[in-house]
Amino acid sequence: MFVQEEKIFAGKVLKVHVCTMEGTEWLEEVTEDTTIEKLKEKCLKHYVHGSLEDPKTLTHHKLIHAATERILTESKTVAEENLKDKDCLLLIKKRPPQAPPKMADISSEEKKKQENKAPDKDAILKATANLSTCNTERAVTQHNIKDFQTELRKILVSLIEVAQKLLALNPDAVELFKKANAMLDEDEEDRVDETALQQLTEMGFPESRAVKALRLNHMSVTQAMEWLIEHVDDPMVDTPLPGQDTPGVAAAAAPAPAPAPASLEEAKQDELTEIFKRIRRKREFRPDSQAVIALMEMGFDEKEVIDALRVNNNQQDAACEWLLGDRKPTPEDLDKGIDTSSPLFQAILENPVVQLGLTNPKTLLAFEDMLENPLNSTQWMNDPETGPVMLQISRIFQTLNRT
């Protein structure tokens, strides 16, 4: 009676199959209100025969309900987990998570890491001592790396030629180049080297003549003096220079009588050629007179000095070095463009960004300006229109320079 009472109190009894990993299988009787945890304990007792000495054994196993393929929850009861009579349960051993490394392990790990540092020279020598030597004298032909600034000048000279050709057929080419010409003119207006003028006037030459002489002789005091002495009896000596006192002259020359329509293009061509020539003439060099004097005082003759300054952009110290050194590049090199069939120039012309830039008249103007005043190149580099072109040229140069 007592037993029955207990059974009623405890609810229905189920018989479940329990299988272990090793293949042992038995029937376990369990009441519906037993928790899964208790059931597991019962199973384990059966399985390990006797009492559970290590309480951890319990947490190291799980029960799986085979039919529904799920892990049973410890805290739920048999009824809650919906177990049925004759169901099959698997008792499976869990794998513990990897224990965090002990302090001793960590320090030995650290040690190992330090030992694993990249090998130093000695270690390498030791490890490679028995190798036979190969290619130690691998010849690396170190080309003389060209300076971008000097090379850029040549590139610019050649690019200008290309740009002029590309722009020559623009419908508004004439206007364009005239404008460019005018812009270059602006800087030039009436600029006379004050110190040079003073030197000449102190010698007793009238100021107007001295100005003219300086202009004609690119501000060279000695050459101007020679000219003044030569022309002292010349009746024309005081006639003003064209384009100076009569600014309209150059402009007036431009609108030539309208040519026959058939040869319109050709006439334009010729006009363009004229404009280009004029622009080119402007590129002529004006040496810094003080530098000239300073360098001449060192014993160089004037022609050399002017060449030196021209090659070195009026930088007195650089010019001095040039005079004392191997004098390269030669002044003749300056006006020469780069070899147009060279891989460098070909690469530049094959670059779409450069080609696109060349269709923009502003690029031509920028090139001209940079030739004349190399110091302005920073300004053009930062210009949104010409900047990308300059960047490409410099990149192509940097890349091919090491070829």
Next chain:
Amino acid sequence: MQIGWCTLNCRFNQEEGVGDTPDSYAYDGNRVRKWNVTTTNYGKSWAAGDIVSCLIDLDEGTITFCLNGQSLGVAFSNIKTGPGVAYFPAISLSFKESVAFNFGSRPLRYPYYFYACYLPLQSPPTTDLIKANRLLGYLKTVLSTSIDTQEEKLVERDSGTWQIQGDPTILVTLAHIFNHFAPLMCKVYLVEDVLMNFLLSILEGGGSVDEHPLIQQLLDLFWLLMEDHEVNECLKQLMMSLLRAYRFSPIIPDLGFQIHYLRLTTAILRHEKSRKYLITFDVLRSVVFFYIKTPLRVKEAGLDELIPTTWWPTRFDKEGKDERDTCEETAEERLRRRAYERGCHRLKKRIEVVEELQVQILRLMLNNKDKGTGEASRYIFLNKFRKFLQENASNRGNPTVLCPPEYMVCFIHRLITAIRSYWDEGKRKSPGSISSEDAYVPPQLFYNGKVDYFDLQRLGGLLSHLKKTLKDDLAAKANIIIDPAEIQASSMDDLDEDEETGAAQRPSGAVAMGGALARPSWLSSPTLGRANRFLSTAAVSLMTPRRPLAPPEKVKVRTLAVEQRTEEDIEGSHGNDGLLLGRPLEEPDQPITEKSLLEILDGVVMMYNLSVHQQLGKMVVVSDDVHEYAVALKDTEEKIARCPSRRLDILEELQKSQKVFAEKLNHLSRRLAWINATIYSKEKMLDVYWLLRVCIRTIEHSDSTGSLFAFMPEFYLNVAMNSYSALKNYFSPSNCMEELPGIIKSFLSQLSGNMKSLCNEL
């Protein structure tokens, strides 16, 4: 970037990097050259996401490079070897360049040791590999066997349709296999090499992903027979491997790699338990899956075959714009244009396959019905998504966790497609709600504290300030009482705000507005006038509470940490409005849609403001370039026609540039086709247009709440204006706004309606 090998003796500095010194050797795929003091042309150009293999053969003394597994040929021979010479992998990087190395801790994507005896620096875990492959073999055997209990023998079967069917014998067998297999599946190398490849091979047969139930079955087994910590680690590694595989696969003509990896991702995310774990793990990383990279090597990506004929506009009016009427087009030109358009269409179809898979992945993550095992996926995603937005919105954000804008653009479009499809599904089920066509974000979201807007500016200033100045209005209109302790706390935070309340009459909103106006993006906006009006409205509303204090029952706002919100907090239940708590009288008492979708929609608007708009503007560059080169080419061709015969020198130069321009345009037009298909397609334009209308409707609804309009986050105005300008300026070359019937009209009528309401207010 110069990558290759160097010795200990190499000294590098700002000027000289790998390849610039005698004993260092490098390849640079950007300049397409190799370097060892001097340089020569070598290899192919590379793009982000390519894999470069650096091979060194010290027996032969040669160095070779491979790009995406294709050998670029021996770059250097006769390199120095012998006592004291040891080579190290080396790289020189420029600003903002980054690279990921694999010395062999993960399987090599292009393992050269198969046929050329090259080994990775770090040896593969050979013993583990053999073990894992053998165990996988056992597993496969179990999968392709069933037990015939009557005959008591094993029968072979098709593993594709395998199921356990609760057989204890099979389960015990599998438990034994997993006892050894599970610990191995926590290791990066083995997950990528053994598991990922096995799963991929299951999908290889083709067909839709749900035709392969085996992957679901396997994942069930994983969760059953592996410990939780093991499954977590294994799934994490699997997802990371898939991400890497997706990201570093080259674009090939049929986008095969991308599709392959996305299919497996979809299959894995179909598994409920795995999906929920993976969303919890990290949604941010998975953003890579929604991106489709743009190929730089047009030819390898198959664009040459897909678009054999190239075309670009050749007629321009005086302002240099494309001329509209095409009647002057010659027959030949028309044929070319049509051929090009057909090519673009073929490309678009291919990309759509990938996009479709990406939307599927998002739809899985937005599933709100999978409540079997805890919180539904959508609510886990929602919280992670908000955190993702927070990280990207905060200026303090670490730049490395910021989502790249090109990913953002793709993500926003997939997200819009996914939420609109869920939105309209919901509409079909409950006909009372509104369709996604009329979607908007109700104003409650902005002031009821249920959605975190981080420290983003509101129209009326900072939230802490608005809570103080508008607390009476909140109580009156929306039954919302703000906890005085909260106000106290926020005033302690910033003293500046206190000063502002001292001068309560001053429309303090205007101060914040003034700051916003100073931004150049506002100034350049064509709708600045509108903005001004909005702003002044906000300021006016701030000062004039219009309705008397009324209903007695008040709700207290409980502010929740972003990551802790549950479905109940968002969707609400009986007697709880969830996300839409504090409905103002002006808002209709009718469900809009599932409330969780509203929050995602709000997030989408925020995303557009974060970086999408900017990126859309950047990508216009390609079409601008096409235009510029097309003009240049046309001019050059005209000049060639005009060139006098005696000027051969000019002719020569002109022909040279003609050739350069034509080549560039061929390349650009194919790239443009890609960009038009992925970024400026008509569908994407409609997405942006939808977003614009969402913003306008949201502004309207918010505006009708009077003073509470001040709570609206500023970015809604930004997005309304920017998306309009994007439609007008960015999408227009490929897709004309006027082409979309009724679109301009409806927009204008909405605009004028808006104006009217604003005027009334004033």
